[in-house]
Amino acid sequence: MLDLTGTTESGQVVADGRLRLPVVGGTTVGKLLARVLNAHTRLQVRPTTRHANATQPWTTALDDELRNVWLQPGDRGAVQRINDLAERLQRSPSAIRARLSRVGYDPDVPTRELSEAAATVLRVKPKEARATD
Numbered sequence: 001m002l003d004l005t006g007t008t009e010s011g012q013v014v015a016d017g018r019l020r021l022p023v024v025g026g027t028t029v030g031k032l033l034a035r036v037l038n039a040h041t042r043l044q045v046r047p048t049t050r051h052a053n054a055t056q057p058w059t060t061a062l063d064d065e066l067r068n069v070w071l072q073p074g075d076r077g078a079v080q081r082i083n084d085l086a087e088r089l090q091r092s093p094s095a096i097r098a099r100l101s102r103v104g105y106d107p108d109v110p111t112r113e114l115s116e117a118a119a120t121v122l123r124v125k126p127k128e129a130r131a132t133d
Helices: 026-042 060-071 078-089 093-102 116-122 127-132
Strands: 002-007 013-019
Touching: 060 078, 060 093, 078 093, 093 116
Parallel strands: none
Antiparallel strands: 002 013
């Protein structure tokens, strides 16, 4: 029997269990466990960053601000604008991209409206359908 315990850096137990291993083939199982645990220790855990407005609903005012920034002419590309908007609105870049599509703009090209084909691919309503809602 092999008792396993998982803890946080502070020592809080977050997982525990018992693994029953066969006596026959123990060397093979031991090598496998060593490889798995060695690989696990090399994994880099990405810190989770919570954006201040991540759980807040989108409002008409926020949608208007998003549109205004997206439609401004300039030389900043889509990625730069999305990152700027994410910081400004305290949301993730992926949330900004998703919302741009929902309000009818192409998240890959600043100032461009979302085409009907792109709306279908992104599974959002075309602009004409949104206007009648």
